[in-house]
Amino acid sequence: MENWRRAWKRALSRYDLYLMLLLPVAWYVVFQYGPMYGVQIAFRDYIPVKGITGSDWVGFDNFDRFFSSYYFGRLLWNTVSISLLSLLIAFPIPILLALLVTEIRSQRFKKLLQNITYMPHFISVVVIVGMLQLFLDPKSGFVNLILNAFGFESVPFMESEGWFKTILVGSNIWQNMGWASIIYIAALSGINPHLYEAAMVDGASRLRRLWHISLPGITPIMIIMLILDVGAFMNVGFEKILLMQNDLNRGASDVIQTFIYNNGILQGDFSYSAAVGLFNSAINFTLLVLINGYARRKAETSLW
């Protein structure tokens, strides 16, 4: 009782801090926890005029419909394969770039490389996809003009299923490798210089120092970044995919999130697409918890 009263008094004496928190907390309640409450429409047959709780409860019907849908296999495969491709190729490149940057001895050259590689991060996705369309156009794009100059036929890159994932992941790397490398460059600059000196005395080459000192030095941050990426495994940067999508590449570009957009926002099938969305977030969250637990046990580095 006494403890409670003391806690209450403590809280009361800082009432102005809570006053400041009022608006932000209200925002979180409405725009973050509101949708979490609303996600129950995934288990209902949501009809807007009846409201969320007024709509009929249908259990797992919407999920059954999705799992048995013609598109389910394709959506899951596209989502998973794009994500795996990103993790395998796009994830390591910023690490390699950071190692490269720290190996450059000329400070000016180093700054130049960093400034140039950071730049594309600030370009909007719309512009990036617009650039892809211009560059890869079968008639006038410079990539196809070069192919023609070497005697090859034009390739309709943007209208092809086979090229879709390569173009998506490739342009993501182009845009984000520099920006994503910042965090590793910061971690590398925090490694104790004595370690390098000791290795040099032992006669270790630069490559060996990279392997035995630099890489282990940034392993914790690598693990954190990996956990964060795995926690968004199913999201696959779908805003860009949506912009790149057309009828000819749909077989490779239809992912779960674009399916939600098409069915939910465009066609108004709210309950069904909310169920698909919940399936998506549930997988993300499960993967996050699993990999975080694994990293904590095996590498003693984790988000929580």
Place this chain on the structure above:
Amino acid sequence: MVNQQTIVTRRRSASVAGERVFDFIVYAIAGLIMLIVLYPLLFVLSASFSDPVRVMNGDLWLLPVGFTLDAYKEIFRYDAVWTGYRNTLLYTGVGTIINVTMTTLAAYPLSRRDLPGRRILMFLITFTMFFNGGMIPTYLVVKNLHLVDTMWAMIVPTAIATYNLIVMRTYFQNSIPWELQEASMIDGCTNTRLLLHIILPLSKPIIAVMVLFYAVNQWNAFFNALIYLRDDALYPLQLVLREILIVSQSSYLDSSGSTFGMTEKLLLAESIKYGLIIIASIPVIMMYPFVQKHFVKGVMIGSIKE
């Protein structure tokens, strides 16, 4: 690094050749990367000033061929582009002010270690980074609040980015001495005064980072516009760009009073796309050299783990 390197070369002259080769490879790869990143950007810039016929023939390599300003002259006639530009400026301006205010109002109290309930609040806030209701339930919330088809749909649903909140809170905790806050409290300073007169003046670097992070996000935002805005008078620049660059809505390119004929216009359409990319990216690219160190600082603060 540099003097470590000199120690090494003095000690082991035999490995000098190896070092040279290593350096050569490093610089070669770095040069190649810069080329790959820069070339597409320079190509767009040059193409926007070039004769479209020659660009389509593949004459353009790096510098403009058949220099012309036709594309830009034509873009200046498009009302949709300028409406979009004005909307984007408005959303970015108002949005950023609200973003930074809301983030500060949350970050400061949550940085105070004497705030009862801080841990649970932080947990509930961080949790939203990893789990949320998803696109449809969020859309329904915005719709039920009657924000759809108003400018507020571009601003209110994205009022706080949790990642930025955490970055700002980390800054308040680590860069502003707690003793300073305690001393002011003992002097009878209220929290509002403390925030306005002591904390914020000491936090200019982080405020700059926040303004930049949020402003760039607002400038480049297109998805919320796509789902929340129907009225094209409200379209931000990115949505207009999408229509012209990606959906290739030629109706947008139809402006009466154009000085160009039909075939010329079809050709010009390509140059116009290049020109639009430049016009849309100019504000961000122009401020980039001045602010990039702030951005980098933001990422660094974000990487500090408690």
